[in-house]
Amino acid sequence: MATELRWTSADLEVMPDDGKRYEIIEGELYLSRQPHWHHQYTCVRIATELENWNAKTGLGRVNLAPGLIFGEDDDIAPDLIWISRERLTVALREDGKLHEAPELIIEVLSPGLSNEKRDRDAKLKLYSRRGVDEYWVVDWRRGRVEIYRRENAALRLIETLREPDTLRTAILPGFSCAVGSLFDNDIPRTR
Numbered sequence: 001m002a003t004e005l006r007w008t009s010a011d012l013e014v015m016p017d018d019g020k021r022y023e024i025i026e027g028e029l030y031l032s033r034q035p036h037w038h039h040q041y042t043c044v045r046i047a048t049e050l051e052n053w054n055a056k057t058g059l060g061r062v063n064l065a066p067g068l069i070f071g072e073d074d075d076i077a078p079d080l081i082w083i084s085r086e087r088l089t090v091a092l093r094e095d096g097k098l099h100e101a102p103e104l105i106i107e108v109l110s111p112g113l114s115n116e117k118r119d120r121d122a123k124l125k126l127y128s129r130r131g132v133d134e135y136w137v138v139d140w141r142r143g144r145v146e147i148y149r150r151e152n153a154a155l156r157l158i159e160t161l162r163e164p165d166t167l168r169t170a171i172l173p174g175f176s177c178a179v180g181s182l183f184d185n186d187i188p189r190t191r
Helices: 009-013 037-057 085-091 113-129
Strands: 021-025 028-032 060-064 068-071 074-076 080-084 104-108 134-139 144-151 154-162 166-168 176-178
Touching: 021 113, 037 060, 037 080, 037 104, 060 085, 074 113, 080 085, 104 113, 113 134, 113 144, 113 154
Parallel strands: 104 134
Antiparallel strands: 021 028, 021 074, 060 080, 068 074, 080 104, 134 144, 144 154, 166 176
């Protein structure tokens, strides 16, 4: 009888510090290379928009690539999160990692089918199961943002926004930004 190898958080602790991002979803190990310039540019732009709104409201915290441990076999580092002050007091543990779902998780797509599949399938299912209220999948190459919102205990795609649109969300009262402001306008878009 064959035994299926399942990776755990303990395995991540001994991974080399080589600049790569190691994540585990349902016991499967995922490896990401150094992010593309435009990926990181988009992450910073989104974080800036969220932080500007957050500075006015004081409702929570924005963070880039925080450790998020849902369980021994679900240990990830999303590109960005926003978490309310109330939830942060419960989610942040002594190890400096979040152990409960933030309200908002944002993944900026990296090039490659396996990367897109991980963000659109594996992470969507994980975030849905673990109680994330809203999930944004951001595609800097196409200049769009897909908004998944919790409906009937699951994350469902509710809208896809493009560069001329304005991004708003009920979980961040009063937040809005031009979708086009999130991307480097000096690059041609793929449609």
